[in-house]
Amino acid sequence: MVIKVYARAKINLTLDVLGKRPDGYHQVETVMQSIELHDCLEFTPLEDGVSLTVAGGEVPSGADNLVYRAALLMRKLAGDKKGISIKLNKNIPVAAGLGGGSADAAATLSALNEIWGIHLPARDLLSLGEKLGSDVPFCLLGGTALAGGRGELLESLPPCPRMGLVLVKPSFGVSTASVYRAYDSCPSGKRPGTVAMIKAIGERDIDCIVQNLANVLEIATISMHPEIAGIKKRLLEAGALGVLMSGSGPTVFGVTADLEAARAVADRYPNCGERVLATETFNPERS
Numbered sequence: 001m002v003i004k005v006y007a008r009a010k011i012n013l014t015l016d017v018l019g020k021r022p023d024g025y026h027q028v029e030t031v032m033q034s035i036e037l038h039d040c041l042e043f044t045p046l047e048d049g050v051s052l053t054v055a056g057g058e059v060p061s062g063a064d065n066l067v068y069r070a071a072l073l074m075r076k077l078a079g080d081k082k083g084i085s086i087k088l089n090k091n092i093p094v095a096a097g098l099g100g101g102s103a104d105a106a107a108t109l110s111a112l113n114e115i116w117g118i119h120l121p122a123r124d125l126l127s128l129g130e131k132l133g134s135d136v137p138f139c140l141l142g143g144t145a146l147a148g149g150r151g152e153l154l155e156s157l158p159p160c161p162r163m164g165l166v167l168v169k170p171s172f173g174v175s176t177a178s179v180y181r182a183y184d185s186c187p188s189g190k191r192p193g194t195v196a197m198i199k200a201i202g203e204r205d206i207d208c209i210v211q212n213l214a215n216v217l218e219i220a221t222i223s224m225h226p227e228i229a230g231i232k233k234r235l236l237e238a239g240a241l242g243v244l245m246s247g248s249g250p251t252v253f254g255v256t257a258d259l260e261a262a263r264a265v266a267d268r269y270p271n272c273g274e275r276v277l278a279t280e281t282f283n284p285e286r287s
């Protein structure tokens with residue numbers, strides 16, 4: 001029996017950094033949004049052991065993979081011998097600011113919670129997810145949410161209106177740690193209007209959402225990769241309503257009225273060696 005699961009990526013509609021914490025992480029306040037772009041995972045129960053094969057992405061296939069680490073965490077809880085074979089089909093660009101590894105880890109925690117009959121309540125899964133990464137709790141919840149703390153304090157928000165998205169991922173990846181380090185030495189830019197963004201989402205006002213797109217990490221990542229500013233400019237010229245770098249980057253997303261418009265903007269975008277994808281926002285209650 002093979003159980004197939006989607007692991008959806010995320011974008012950050014706002015990202016504010018409120019300061020540095022004693023544990024070395026940064027206090028963040030960010031409106032996060034699930035998107036349709038997803039990895040696919042296939043789970044096949046085994047007598048014992050954990051095996052992982054990866055297709056389609058430059059990611060570790062052993063114990064360093066977040067899927068493998070999530071399976072080991074769940075196996076400890078499962079007590080008696082439990083085994084699983086996992087096939088990970090990567091579609092989400094890696095080290096891109098789209099939460100790909102976090103999404104895969106969250107999908108693995110949720111799937112094994114059922115397959116191995118552990119049935120942990122949601123709050124316990126969220127605590128486990130936090131051990132694997134700051135974005136994993138959001139990826140467990142999905143939809144539209146306000147995240148605080150390191151990213152583990154979540155408040156669900158009303159579903160964002162369905163919007164088209166054009167994702168432009170340059171050929172390089174960036175490490176989240178290096179971006180936060182660069183941020184610490186950058187002058188802080190314009191602060192996001194998080195309250196105004198939440199109001200715009202509640203009113204399902206796409207124009208107002210676009211006007212409130214803001215990410216304070218952009219200035220740090222652009223200081224290391226100035227070409228990101230050019231991507232933003234070209235996406236707007238191709239017809240995006242608004243543009244923003246997602247998370248620690250380097251992916252830039254352009255917002256459009258719907259998926260069809262996103263495909264049209266992606267076709268018009270003058271590709272300079274980037275990976276360009278058209279997708280849309282995802283909220284489970286809408287599907």
Ligand SMILES: C[C@@](CO)(OP(=O)(O)O)[C@H](O)COP(=O)(O)OP(=O)(O)OC[C@H]1O[C@@H](n2ccc(N)nc2=O)[C@H](O)[C@@H]1O
Nearest residue numbers: 025026028097098099133134135150176177180247248249
């Ligand atoms: C920037 C954000 C925004 O959603 O996403 P991505 O760009 O990674 O998608 C997240 O804060 C990234 O979360 P995640 O990618 O899980 O980072 P983690 O593995 O937890 O941490 C990697 C490193 O980033 C730094 N880090 C991460 C989160 C945080 N709130 N403060 C930090 O300073 C720390 O140096 C940490 O060691």
Ligand SMILES: Nc1ncnc2c1ncn2[C@@H]1O[C@H](COP(=O)(O)OP(=O)(O)O)[C@@H](O)[C@H]1O
Nearest residue numbers: 059065066094095096097098099100101102104
């Ligand atoms: N299943 C996975 N998918 C993607 N990256 C993974 C995975 N497991 C471990 N990683 C590692 O996690 C790092 C962050 O990857 P990813 O989550 O895609 O980036 P981001 O945090 O920028 O969204 C990468 O350097 C990658 O090597």
